[in-house]
Amino acid sequence: MKYAFYPGCTQESTAEEFGSSSKAVCQKLGIELKEIPDWNCCGASSGHFLNDELTHALPGRNLAIAEKQGLDTLVVCAACYLRLRSTQREAKESPEFRKRLAELIDMPYEAKYEVKHLLDVVVNDLGLEEVSNRVKKPLKGLKLAAYYGCYLVRPPKIVAFDDPENPTTMDRLLESLGAEVVDWGGKVDCCGGSLVLSRTEIVLKLTGDLIKGARDAGAEAMVVACPMCHSNLDTRQSGKDRLPILYFTELMGLAFGIPKTDSWFKKHLVSPFNLLKSHDLI
Amino acid sequence: MQLTSVSVTKNESRQLKSDPLFREEVEALSGVNISRCYQCFTCTLGCPVAYAMDYRPNQIIRLCQLGLKDAVLGSSTIWICASCESCVTRCPNEIDIPHLMDTLHQIALREGVPPKEPAVPIFHRAFVEPIRRFGRQYEIMMTVLFILKARKFSFKDLRTNASLGLNMMKRRKLKLTPPLIKNLAAIEEIFEKAESGEQK
Ligand code: SF4
């Protein structure tokens, strides 16, 4: 399996641990990643907020370069995933859109290839047997809440690998790593996203509700696939009893016995070390 | 322009100016068919931030249908929508409210309507600035731009954010030097073309 890889900006800064763990587990699973040469930011939530053309031109340039590589694109950040996929879908459906996009980015783009999220590729294309075959250190006894947030599952017209109201892809993946997954109601609730600086108290309320929901369901940690959700949930918890927020790829790496996973966990503001030690996982 | 009486809550109604062309303008610019909304309330029930809005998402649709432009563009709703995509996922008429909100606040910005939530557009402008300069996000620059322009943080907020920034730096979660893509000219061109349609 070979993909054009779109890392996204956060993978090289605030979510460096998501980037390195994603690359490490892909290597382990035989998924070959060819980074899109000279990729640029997809514009995230601000592109579409400000300008309808910017919101497609920024992802469009990346997609057009990936098309030259002749490969489907693999994305790990849920927000980048929605942005790239939304441009790919529109381009696929409308010749007029393709024409304007080509003018904006000064490159042709035919939308010949797909945009996929790593969760979809691992669970649906590769299969959970391939995952459980590689587990060296089962995550036994670890109770986890899988949190999907918005853009992995919504809007279903654009991203459609799982049920928008009750997704299970990440739950099944975590179970195949040996963890115990809790049933909870917050799976697809919003964390407040980009309101974090402009209306911080809204994000604090929403993330507070999520953390409480996960904890009430018995979870010892929450698992995410989006650097924005991670940052909102991990960096603004206060008090003594904080809930570790982990990327699904970090847990895959841990279960696969990949060395140096602690370099990822050190990056978290809510340290997961005590929790992982208490289950003899580190 | 005509005056329309609108009940905002059970006990309160307001006289609002209505602009019959507004509905058509919004439908044409957004491509969203707001006429289909029959006020079932599903959007608002699932909206995570409805509690913080002055008009609820379903009310914004109704105000648009009635052409009550000033009320819509002056609302906090069009800035606070978090683009979580729940309403469009659940709406029985597939009305794309987040996209409609984008169209609405873009009209407000273009027409110079003072935003009810000024920090929100300041954030988004601060977010795209590093992309314009470097082709990728540069969080330190974005945050500094936001703090300087928004001027909303109290001393305590600043201290909280500074200590968060330091904690992130200690863990090397913030890059000190900006990222830089090679073909910056391509990015400049994209911005120039995309923004040429916007009026300042
Ligand atoms: S869910 Fe759709 S039809 Fe129902 S009130 Fe909201 S926009 Fe109107």
Ligand code: SF4
């Ligand atoms: S997209 Fe906006 S209006 Fe719709 S539910 Fe989410 S926050 Fe509310």
